Amino acid sequence: MAQRICVTGAGGQAGRAVVRELLEHGYEVAAVDITGTRDNGILRADLTDYGQAAEALRGADAVVHLANIPAPGLATPAVTFNSNITMNFNVFQAAAGLGLSRVVWASSETTLGLPFDVPPRYAPVDEEHYPVPTTTYALxxxxxxxxxxxxxxxxxxxxxxxxxxxxxSPGDYQRFPSFWPDPSERKWNLWGYIDERDAAAACRLALEAPAEAVAGSPAFIIAAADTVMNRPSAQLLAEVFPGVPLTRDVGEFGTLLAIDRARDVLGFQPRHSWRDHVPAESDAEMRRPG
Ligand SMILES: NC(=O)c1ccc[n+]([C@@H]2O[C@H](COP(=O)([O-])OP(=O)(O)OC[C@H]3O[C@@H](n4cnc5c(N)ncnc54)[C@H](O)[C@@H]3O)[C@@H](O)[C@H]2O)c1
Structure with a gap:
């Protein structure tokens, strides 16, 4: 029988991609969000309320918990912290109480020291460059x-x-060329990104990994294999963060957010890059008289 996965935040950017990914791989999905319409099959529940969280998770084998205020600055700092902590605790408590087999949930790269007003201690930044929260969202x-x-x-x-x-999303890639002229514009997350389809695949892989591989509460950085930029990663780091040691060769455009642990443990393999959607040279460069 198909496993039934509760996906919270199912109406959001990552949630829609996760629902698609799970349905494509033969799962049954119980989609939950605070907003939703009759036709998109989402159960409306406010997960800051424990009763609603428990009812929403009932009958699921596992949960992918994505519902949260998803960034700093969208709500006041206290609302962001209190809302996220409350929904996360409620979903976790309900999952444990109902005996679900696994909880996969969205943490964030922001726990690693973003926006790097204080430079990282080293790069690529890995899971050990933690905890360095600088906002109540990251906290x-x-x-x-x-x-x-x-x-x-x-x-x-x-x-x-x-x-x-x-x-x-694939539609976001059209604005990537606007990031290229000023390397400091996207230094706040070391020029990282993740395609929503790869984020969704990571959620599925985290559900499917053998229990012994993910026993306890492991954390994994999930990022694209490359950066948003069209210039070499080592050059970017040296220019914008002089003095931050590059601890290993990352390849020409390789990510400065290390995904080795996700590759090794979950079998995560980013399949999508902006490079498949946008030419790496900007129009301006191509039009420059030779
Ligand atoms: N988008 C990013 O760049 C990013 C980066 C790192 C981590 N994350 C995390 O990934 C997750 C998904 O992010 P997203 O980009 O899809 O955000 P999103 O805002 O598109 O989706 C979040 C969803 O959660 C729902 N939600 C909010 N409060 C709720 C509540 N009280 N009860 C039920 N549902 C509620 C919203 O209605 C929304 O549909 C979040 O946990 C976010 O913190 C996102």
Missing amino acids: SKVATETIAGQMAQWSGIPFVALRFSNVM
């Missing part, structure tokens, strides 16, 4: 990772945190 994710760690111990359920980079 809500750090606190949630701590909660997940404790609840994984109590319940024996794996709680898998995916520290997503900036989620992009």
Whole structure:
């Protein structure tokens, strides 16, 4: 029988991609969001309310929990922290109480020190460059990772945190050339991104990884294999963050947010890049008289 996966935040950017990915791979999906319409099959529930969270998760085998205020600056700092912590605790408590087999949830690259007003200690930044929250949004994710760690111990359920980079849709790639002239414009996340389809695949892989591989509360950085930029990564780092050591060869355009752990443990393999959608040379460069 198909596994039934509850997807929270199913009406959001990542949520829509995850629902698509799971349905394409034969899962049954119970889609939950605070907003939704009759025709998109979403159950409306406010997950800051424990009763609604518990009812929304009932009958699911596992949950992909994406619902949150998804960035700093969208709501006031206290609202962001309180809302996220409350929904995360409620979903986790309900999952443990109902005996779900796994919790996969969206943490964030922001836990690693974004926006890097203080330069990273080294690059590529990996899961050990943590915790460095600089906003209440990032703090809500750090606190949630701590909660997940404790609840994984109590319940024996794996709680898998995916520290997503900036989620992009294929339509977003058209504006990437505007990032290229000024390397400091996207330094705030080391020029990282993740295609929403690869973010969705990471969620599915985290559901499917053998239980012993994700026992406890592991966290994984989930980013594209390349940066948003059309110039070499080592050059970018040296120019914008002089003095930050590059600890290994990352290849010409390789990500400065390390995804080795996700590759090794989850079998994560980013399949999408802006380079498949936009020519790497800007129009201006191509038109420049030779
Ligand atoms: N978008 C990014 O660049 C990014 C990067 C790192 C991590 N994340 C995380 O990934 C997750 C998904 O992000 P997204 O970009 O899809 O955001 P989104 O805003 O598109 O989707 C989030 C969804 O959560 C729902 N939601 C908010 N409050 C709720 C509540 N009280 N009860 C039920 N549903 C509620 C919203 O209605 C929305 O549909 C979030 O947890 C976010 O913090 C996103």
